[in-house]
Amino acid sequence: MPTAQVDQQFVEDGIYLAVAEDSKASVVAHFTLVNRTSYQLLLSLKTEKGGIYKGEFAGVIQPKSSVQIYTANLGDLDNWPNFTFQALFFSSGNVKPKASLQLEKRFKSKDFSGAKNQITEINKYGWLIRLDESSLVIDAQKLKESFFNVKEDKPKVAKPQQEVDLHIERLRDDHHFLSQTEILNAQLAQFQKALDAAIVHQMPSIVFIHGVGNGTLRDHIHKTISKHPQVRTFMDAKKEKFGYGATEVVFKV
Secondary structure (H helix, E strand, C coil): CCCCCCCCCCCCCCEEEEEEECCCCCCEEEEEEEECCCCEEEEEEEEEECCEEEEEEEEEECCCEEEEEEEEEHHHHHHCCEEEEEEEEECCCCCCCCCCEEEEECCCHHHHCCCCEEECCCCEEEEEEECCCCCCCCCHHHHHHHHHCCCCCCCCCCCCCCEEECCHHHHCCCHHHCCHHHHHHHHHHHHHHHHHHHHHCCCCEEEEECCCCCCHHHHHHHHHHHCCCCEEEEEECCHHHHCCCEEEEEECC
16 A cells, blocks of 8 residues: 655745735725635634733635735734734645644834835735744753753863974974074964963873074973963973983973
């Protein structure tokens, strides 16, 4: 037995209230229910004012059609009642049953403060108000769990080696073509990157191999770390291995 195919062109959402002025009396506003879905609607409208309820409309609205359901005085907006729209959705097609709609609406002047637009279904300019706007559904349990299961963000920078060699031949393949200023800038950039990464990863210490040379790189490094708030102290590292060509930086715990 063949399986029924789901209608790919089926329109699930799109229920609107069109509010347009009467062509002969601009203070009179007509309310038209515009159904742009593929569902047949069983719609009811009830108003309430001062605890008194009144049924205003009940009827079937065909798919992709419109029906006038109420009339009000635009100049008397502050005295309009509260509106309750209820709708059941029906389709003979192969679609999953849709939950009923119930919307309570209190109209305010801001609902009609925007510019009027052409509404095709009623061939008039007016205001189009969406009635089946999907609301945000909050899962209370998941919300609760999110407060008690906060995951620590993993550092986004790579953890540096315990010993960072800043000799330019280790950093750049094109070092033969670099000026002294470019070499120093490249070395300082690598130093700063490794220093920041060590702090992010909460390393207790790190060693920078800068060589002896003319002392320029060493002086820049010492000047930076001497003022750094996360540095506890620094010293020559493993003299038996590096001589005076390396500095160990110890961070505050």
